[in-house]
Amino acid sequence: MKNSTRVSFLSILSIALAVSVQAQLLLTEDFAGAAGTALTSASWVLSGTNNTNPLTIGSPGLTFSGYPGSGVGNALPMTNNGQDLYRSFTATNSGSVYLSFMVNVSAALTGDYFIALSPSSSQTNYYARLHVKSSGSGYSFGMNKSNEVTGGAKYGTTVCNLNATYLVVIKYSFTGPAADTLNDPINVYVFGSGANIAAEPATPEISGYVVNTRTDAADLSSVTLRQGSSTAAPTIVIDGIRVSKSWNTMLTGVESTKSSIPATFSLSQNYPNPFNPSTAIRFQLPTASFATLKVFDVLGREVATLVNEMRLAGSHVVRWDGLSSPSGVYVYRLTAGEVSTQSGGRSVETRTMILLR
Incomplete structure (x- = not known):
């Protein structure tokens, strides 16, 4: 027998x-290189001219139960006032684009963004800018559609704990009949340890963020990692970046x-x-x-x-x-x-x- x-x-x-394998993710980044490896040697390209505080892979990687990037490869520490890098993916201009990642914030200041999406027409024209600012003994996540100034970023109400790993999902939806309308909404979902991520929640942390004074993205084709102002930007570790067209694809690659x-x-x-x-x-x-x-x-x-x-x-x-x-x-x-x-x-x-x- x-x-x-x-x-x-x-x-x-x-x-x-x-x-x-029928992988249909637009982008996957698990920082699989050895600790100390420059990110520019792993398909990431310099954005702008600042080469101080170069982004290099660190160890260990982050973990979050149920997320495909959990415990895979290493991770990326980010501080402030330093090198910014971007990585391209196939441009998309319809439906929704989901940008997901694990993040652990060790220090938060007055508020600045550390990750964003860009269109193919201009890599430095950032959309869906995710901010972190200090809030009480922890911090909160905020969103800018583009470079609007009036009102600043819209922040969620959840106060997250420092030195804890969260899963964040940014959803940018193309809603206009053509490019460059003014009504594309952005949702931000934030999950703490033990959260059920199997399905897209009905209520985001930041819901339907729309700025009708800023044109929508004609398409989206790259992810930018940004080390912002020394007086405003957070100190973080990021890992398990995924770009997809649906929640299910984010979790399964299909x-x-x-x-x-x-x-x-x-x-x-x-x-x-x-x-x-x-x-x-x-x-x-x-x-x-x-x-x-x-x-x-x-x-x-x-x-x-x-x-x-x-x-x-x-x-x-x-x-x-x-x-x-x-x-x-x-x-x-x-x-x-x-x-x-x-x-x-x-x-x-x-x-x-x-x-x-």
């Missing part, structure tokens, strides 16, 4: 090694389906793959079913049970943290007991993934 199980899993492995109820049973390729140490696994159920999702090594030994319960019809995403498992190829298998198939009975689908340290 053991030998047949081993042969079965090795057969699955031989078929599935040629896996293509575009969400248009229909809320899928037509067929399916198990998607995990993302990222290869991964270290965690990865997201997405599956679809056309009807409510008792589902089991397990992870095995190539010898057929069970490593983890990720799902073992009734699940509603729809798309589901779970994560596997392989922190305690060695590098190698793993098999994950989804079984759903009450999904009808052409042959009747249970539906089973299996894929492989690679943990690479």
Whole structure:
């Protein structure tokens, strides 16, 4: 019995090694280089002429439960009055653009922005500028659409703790019939430790921020990291930057389906793959079913049970943290007991993934 199980899993492995990952994130930055590496050697480009306090990768990376960039690679310390860098992605001018990242603020001053988005027409024309300013014993996040001065940044009401890691998501929505209208809104979501990030919240920290005296971005095509004024800018560590077109893509790297109820049973390729140490696994159920999702090594030994319960019809995403498992190829298998198939009975689908340290 053991030998047949081993042969079965090795057969699955031989078929599935040629896996293509359908990554559809516009940008991913996990600062995977060694500590001390200049960020300009990793696809980031100087913005402006200031080369003091060059941005260099630091260690360790940040963690936030459920976020794909958690614990991957290292991180980036940022101070003030120094080098600013940008990294480009495929320009987009419709729907929404989601910019997400983990951030840990150790010092906050009077308020300045440290990250922004830019259009292809002018990399230094910053949109969706995220600010941090001191508030009581902690700090608050604020938003500027562009370079408006009257009223300054709009700040949220949550006072965040210094030296704690938060997940921040900025959503810029293109709403006008053409570029350069005045009504594109920006939402900012802020999540503390233990928060559920599986779905986009109904109430943002900063909701529908619109400045009708500033033209909208014609498109968005780059992320800028900025070290601002020495009297106003925060001291932070940032990590796990993602740019995507949907909340689901931000978490899984795969575009969400248009229909809320899928037509067929399916198990998607995990993302990222290869991964270290965690990865997201997405599956679809056309009807409510008792589902089991397990992870095995190539010898057929069970490593983890990720799902073992009734699940509603729809798309589901779970994560596997392989922190305690060695590098190698793993098999994950989804079984759903009450999904009808052409042959009747249970539906089973299996894929492989690679943990690479």
